[in-house]
Amino acid sequence: MVELLWLLLPVAALSGWMAGRRSRGGGQGHGSRLHGEYFQGLNYLLNEQPDKAIEVFMRMVEVDSDTVETHLALGNLFRRRGEVDRAIRIHQNLIARPSLSREQRTYALLELGEDYLRAGLLDRAESLFTEVVELDAHVEPALRSLLDIYQQEKEWGKAIEVASRLESVSGEKLSPMIAQFLCEQAELARASGEINQAGQLLRHALSVHPGCVRASILQGDVERSVANYRAAIPAYQRVADQDVEYLPEVLQPLRECFEALDRRQDFIAYLESIQNRYQGVSVLLLLTEQILHEHGEEAAASHLIRQLHRRPSVRGLNRLIELNLAGHGGSGMSEMEVLRDLFSELLRDKPVYSCRQCGFCARTLHWHCPSCRSWASIRPIQGVEGE
Ligand SMILES: [Zn+2]
Incomplete structure (x- = not known):
């Protein structure tokens, strides 16, 4: 159904626009009715009924295509639903209108930039956001999007420049x-x-x-x-x-x-x-090595046992089993060998790092989370199974 409405839009928009032009200056009631419908549409959006919202907004566009806010809402809605082509067409159409105020035009440019960003057209998005920043309106969201683009493109020099500017604009x-x-x-x-x-x-x-x-x-x-x-x-x-x-x-x-x-x-x-x-196990293991080096297996093992009572650790226990095996020359300890193999198996596939923001797990340390793209949010896992 939305498809059908979309096909009708150019015709409806044109006739609506002409009607809007003709009736300009009059119609208070007309405007307030539009206002009511606009809020009805917003209400549907807030209640996560995007289909109904689109229906309302489309109806408004038919009545008066001069309603810039409605176009903006509709474009935004299409983009959020993943229908980026439609969002782009709406915003391009809007920008081409000579009647837009400076504020409206800048906002439409910003929205079109977001469409391009979503569509992966980073170069086009970049030039639009740069234009918005130069126009000195909606600077903060434009800088945020530019920051996103430069990180994706690994243009660190530009990213530093934009982040510094954003810091002074937003206070963040x-x-x-x-x-x-x-x-x-x-x-x-x-x-x-x-x-x-x-x-x-x-x-x-x-x-x-x-x-x-x-x-x-x-x-x-x-x-x-x-x-x-x-x-x-x-x-x-x-x-x-x-x-x-x-x-x-x-x-x-x-x-x-x-x-x-x-x-x-x-x-x-x-x-x-x-x-x-x-309190992590890494320091304990290195100190245990030192005791082993100076005083032999038994001393190392008893130090390890004392410490593991205080803070249990899978890696510590694994080392203890190895020490016990070595202390007995590895003979007659088949249960211990089974345990050692079990622990090695357990530890081999265990993630060592996790992201504090999104929970992403990894075996190596990333400074930029591949999942949520936060910086320095991935840290060594603590506790019995980790450090
Ligand atoms: Zn993450």
């Missing part, structure tokens, strides 16, 4: 996001061998958002890659102050740095000092 704190864009640029610089440039971008990221864990990890990685371990260590250690839940990410690289400098004891001292602040 976007510095954590801007720091992520700078980290993206730093990763690109590093990949093309521009180490100094990468270092500069990371310092910039940390000055924009001092809590940026990713910038610290990357700084450590960059320094470690050029064997500058002395500089890498404080960069990695900073993560514990920024957000201690990310500590497991830097433990292995930190260990490598300390070992490269022949400072193994300093690493152990660091682990012991951090233990009170961080």
